[in-house]
Amino acid sequence: MEGRGAKLVVRLGAAFTLFFLYLPLAVVLIYAFNESVAQAWPPTGFTTRWFGVAWNAPGVREGLSNSIKIGLVAAAVAVVLGSLAAFAVHRYRFFGRETISFALVLPIALPGIITAMALRSAMNTTHVTFSLWTIMIGHATFCVVVVFNNVIARLRRTSGSIVEASMDLGADGWQTFRHVTLPSISTALIAGALLAFALSFDEIIVTNFLSGAELTLPKWIYNTIRLPKNRPAANAVALIVIVLSMIPVYFAQRLAGGGDTVARPTARTAAAPASGAPMG
Amino acid sequence: MADTTTKVASGTARGPFRRSSSFLNAHPRTRLGATLGIPLLWIGVIYLGALVLLFLNAFWRVDVLTGKIVQDWGLRNFDTLWSTSVYRTISIRTVRIAALVTIADIVLAFPLAYYAARIATPRVRALLLVAVVLPLWSSYLVKAFAWQTITAPHGILDSFLGLLRIPEANIGASEWAIWLTFTYLWLPFVILPIYASLERIPESYLEAAGDLGARGWKTFRHVVWPMAIPGVVAGSIFSFSLTLGDYIAPSIVGNTKFIGNVIYDNVGVANNLPLAAAFALVPVAIMAIYLALAKRIGAFEAL
């Protein structure tokens, strides 16, 4: 089916892309241990003190805990709203259906600074004070579409007759939802929630616009990186975060079934042979 | 799947939860309202409302002395943007870089996505997907600074080229550096949709192509690529729009102003929200056109 040459090209290309993806992370690794404050090449010496600095820095733990809180709430809100919207768009034909899908995409399709400016302007107008909640609102807004896309793609691949069968067998709406629908979209939800959390965890632009003195981890990093004194500590923190997140990401990937991770575009041709389409 | 009007099977008495569930079952419109209402409220009122408020500002102006916004309707901001050529220059530059970034991302994404989707064993595939997603968990800022170090004069890139006896690239603070940085930052967002669309190609299509005598490149051109297009376009929406609005990476890695910088400068620097809002309409218009085209291709509905 594919020539050997083609396979080689693919393998080489894939390897190069992986290398490209991890090269800067290797740089981060190197400079987390670099002696000097300036991040110039070549590194000047080896030290582990930046990890100590990061550990003791007053803002890191507050930033980390806030980021986790915000991420969890934003992901949860995104899961709820995204699935609701996906169900609505999938199950019903109604006026404005296409526009809803379009509107949901906007927060992530429009540049972040516009979303940030718009929300901040609106909050100022309505005299809402900035807090962790305002950050959560901002993040949830662009996270919804991630879950929406995952769920609706999954719903499109799920045979509708299963729901009808469940109803025919005597289950009411709630039972059907709990025992039939939910399991079939659960992995899509997990994958969407994970990506939503990741997006929120590393978000800086919307956060800057919608927060006062509240610290998130990206904000702490942003501040530290502009201070000459402790800059390498930001590298140390970033490194620790990656290492620590390997575990939950791997497990979430396993849970989500490895195959279906995120946004699945529905090629119209693939949706056509519906009756024989396998699940998941 | 059309409206599902289903029968409530049982007639025995139930608690309020079950009864409301049955009610909703029997009244699909209400169910729709409840299902759709909440997200609609969120996106519609909060987000779209905020957007509309923001763009209204484009028609107003800021009082020079007090810094307050005066609702003096007019097109002066658009006049400023149109008559000063630098705004056009910046817009064109940003779009150009966004396009180059998108192309580079697609080229880089494809082999890895294809390998993961079609060649790798399930275990390797899971590992590859983790490998693709993991960089998203490291700080964007730290990655941008890493690129600054890579592209700096006599930096990592230059030293590497020196090892190969190639003259120094000397791209520090240039558009090349910005292009590389953006390409890197958005790459996972482009890989994932392409992977998803490649994964869905039925094996039978490829086998059929092979049976009909097609070899690698032909199969790619006539079977793989057309089916990957929705994913490619979906990923490109990310890389394009993220580049259009970013102001942090250009200021860390480069020296030139992008659309995001101008908007940010005017929102912060001169407290000139009206002008910032007016200029923000440029990326919005560009993305609107892009999204409309994407919709034509059928990709955006499942980003």
Next chain:
Amino acid sequence: MKRVPKWVAAFGVLALIGAACSDDGTSPGGDGSSASAVSSIGPTEGELNLIAWVGYTEDGTTEGYENYDWITPFEDSTGCEVSVKYADSSDEMYNLMTSQAGQWDGVSASGDSSNRLIASGAVSAIDPALFDFTDIIPPLDPMTGTETSQYVVDGNVYGVPWMYGPNFLMYNSDVVDPAPTSWDVAFETELNGAPNPYAGSVTAYDFPIYIADAAVYLMTHQPDLGITDPYSLTEEQLDAAVELLKGQSTLINKYWASYVTAIDGFVDGSMVAGTGWPVNLSYAEADNPAVLAVEPSEGMTGWADTWMMSSSAPHPNCMLEWMDYSLGADVQAQTAEYYGAAASNTAACPILRDSLDEQFDFGDAVDTVRYGYCGDEAFLESLWLWRTPQAPTDYSVWTQKWTEIRGA
């Protein structure tokens, strides 16, 4: 066709709501300029939220500099727990003070934001009788000073003077030889008839206020323009400055908006000449001893920061206590030493001298440009301190011009 009217109606409604609600979108509470000045300090509220330049509010948690702490003694004596938001630029400070008016008690405002803050009513006037200004360097004295336009307007005093310093010319002595005496190395595309040898390695401050530096240069080199005040430029004078800066942009390696960028540049050698702050110098020279600074013959712009209180401060008494505390000679000496600036309280100068003597055996450093020639009135008066341009051309025009220079 049913679609169109509904969406139009929806947006129309939103637009009407927007028009009705938006008029006070960015207005901070209160109007400090006409309200009566705050004239007494009441009981403290237990908390203080400040916006400050990094380095102005040390609390002993900076690694390697644990002995610099003037926050903890303040917290102990007043019970006001301090939390600080570090801002990178005057513009960010202005933005925070106006858009989040009820959250901040005060700000260490530089001249390019202070006038805007005053004019928009974001900061309150205070009664100078509350504080002790006896040792303040005379040009900055609120009642009699000649360099107070950044914080005294129409006879109302809007804050207390803090640190000041120059924007001097930093250069790499290994590359720029002989030592420069003029700003021309940073501005001119041609030096002595030949192309500028430092092209591609110059740096400049990435904010519109930098136009004033170009204006200062033109005061000497194009005197027919008649510039007498680099912050009050006519259109013609502004255009001339913009021309100069457009030419300079061909020399620039990288503009610096965050001083970390400038430090990196001078350390790795990609920048060899350009404007900088004393704090840039002290960090850069630690890693690259060839980096020095000089005061060019045409003169320099500078900054004089003032602690100002928000007109909607949630903890006004804590802020007033802070303002009082910040005038103290001890506090100012510590800050001047840590940050690299000149203290407005001249009583701090001998304290600084002793400390430098003790630590580095070099007390005379206090009389160098690095510490702003502490106590030297003539030097202070020679600086063109940052002020918000208002007339004939105002800051929003400067911003548009700056976009033109930077965006091309």
